[in-house]
Amino acid sequence: MKEALALAEMVLEAENPIGEITGPAGTGKTMAGWAIAERFRCLRVAAWDGITRHQMLVTVATRLGMEGPGVAERLLARGYGAERRLLVVDEANKLSWRVLETLRYLADECGIAVILIGTELYSRKFSEARTRPLLLQLGSRIGAKRVSTRHLDRAETYAHVIRPLFGEITDKELVTAFWSGCRKGNFREAMELAGECQRVMAANQIQTLTPAVLEMAVKWMANRYAVEG
Template sequence: MDGEKSLTVEEAVNFVKQYKQESGKTQSAIAKELGISESALSSFLSGTYKTPLTVCDKVTALQKVNEKKRVAPKAPGYVPTTITKTVINAIRYSHIQGKISVVYGDAGVGKTEAVKRYLKDNSLAVGITISPTYASITGVNELLAEQLGVRERVARKITREIIAKLQDSGRVLIVDEAQHLTVRTLNHLRCISDESGVGLALIGNDEVYTKMKGSGRADFAQLFSRIGMRKQVLTTHITKEDTRAVFGQYEVSDDAIDVLYRICRTNYGLRGAVNVFVNTAAVFQEVTDSGVARVMKDMNIGA
């Protein structure tokens, strides 16, 4: 333990019991964290383990790690900003009107946080996140089937059951990272929206809008003409008030807010500013302009 005093057996047992209750983890999961078998942990907790001090050292190490995690600075949670409001309003439009909305633009500006918030606040919203693995019709159907409880396994029947579950449901489909979708899959989602009558909100970077717009050819008309609302969100749309709303809840100097604001409006976006903020707080236990500048240099971030 590098010269640090280990917990006593009684203290270690009490910590494990409290940790299990507060974390909601199973005894098996805690044993895995400690690097011992579940049976060994059971014996330790019951007082029958032959060499309890060896487990005490492991429990002490776990306690210290969790204490560091507890006091470590956290990234700000969801905060209403110019951009998150734009995203949520577009999703709400799709939800109420049963139309397609597209929000596209720069990375790291808060689009995903807005999606998460809408999903949290609206039990009728169905959200999926696309990765290249799920860019096909099959991949999207798999994600939607999981969300909607579809049991069918035959491809065409899966689509029919998805539509049946969505009809008259009052739901809205939210697709994050939609730029990964193929044009064929975008049309598939458009058909699901048309046939079920539910709205569809597509959230992603510029590529998703480019794919939907196409080159003006007739084969893109069905897709592009269905867009009821489109909104572009850029890092340059982030305001000083947005930055203050996100970071002003902490003890952050005005000069530091200015620097974080400048980061927000670069290609690093709000996500980059949050990373700088968290690292500055971790290193200096406070967030000042000089501390932010120091961390920016270490992270090779310019503003």
């Protein structure tokens, strides 16, 4: 989270104001994006499948408070000298190269600093034979302004999930079992597993996290994914 906030400051001050946050699903990218949006009171767009260049421009213009017909064209004419605003685009893996290039243009010419947030599907666009040549300019603008999220290790899972929600736990095997139960530190699944543990504890009037509670919660998670699959 600290790296993400530092990235936002860097992007706002950069000559090429565009950066990215990438990582596997469930590792806190969206949370980082919301933290940036809250700290810097910036614009935020969550992309959807099939979003077009025009739809992105209209959405960004609306976030800026523009109204009426022709907002996309007026946004593109905003000009480099306009007051710089920060735009966070989540789910960037759903963007076509044309939409990504449009965001690059906003950063270059329209006073919009941009942070792109996406999974490995987004990152892959910069190396695939079909799209790599089309995104060379965007990649060069991003440069080193990148943050990568990852799964938590056992100590981080304990510090950021287990201890805040369940208090001090000295049973190292229990901590390891919890870490393994959330796919070895996937933050999203760790929070879901913690929530299920709390439900089991409340239903059985148990005050502390125990191996039996964790086992029940892990089984619920496994059954849920089996059903979803």
